[in-house]
Amino acid sequence: MEYREVELPACKSIALIAHDNRKASLVAWCARHREALAQHRLCATGTSGALVAEDTGLVIERLVSGPLGGDQQVGALIAEGKVDLLIFFWDPFEPMPHDPDVKALLRIAAVWNIPVACNESSADFIVASPLFAGRSQRMVxxxxxxxxSRSAR
Incomplete structure (x- = not known):
């Protein structure tokens, strides 16, 4: 597989997702980082998006709920180059009926070299990075x- 470099703009597209037992943590994290997040375009799956918007006043494009296809919507946006960063507070202790969707989302984020934060600590590191508010490059x-090359064979 060959790679090419793409430039990430200073205003990034960020997807927010949280499993049920992690929604309160995501809302609290977004409230702490409201000023920084407000400088970017935000989308979120169903209830997570509603809770974050209600508590923080952030403008969020709401997708459908994760179990109804929201995780797949985010994955499609990543593959289309429309999501630059994924904040996904997933619950490692709670089995999810849509586990295959979650694994597919994490896989597509890895394939497209998208920064992913799975908890508050990793999300804090990402927001604290100078790359968060500035332009940067990534390989895709x-x-x-x-x-x-395959069709030429």
Missing amino acids: PDYERYTA
């Missing part, structure tokens, strides 16, 4: 070149 798979 060059699927156009990959598919062209």
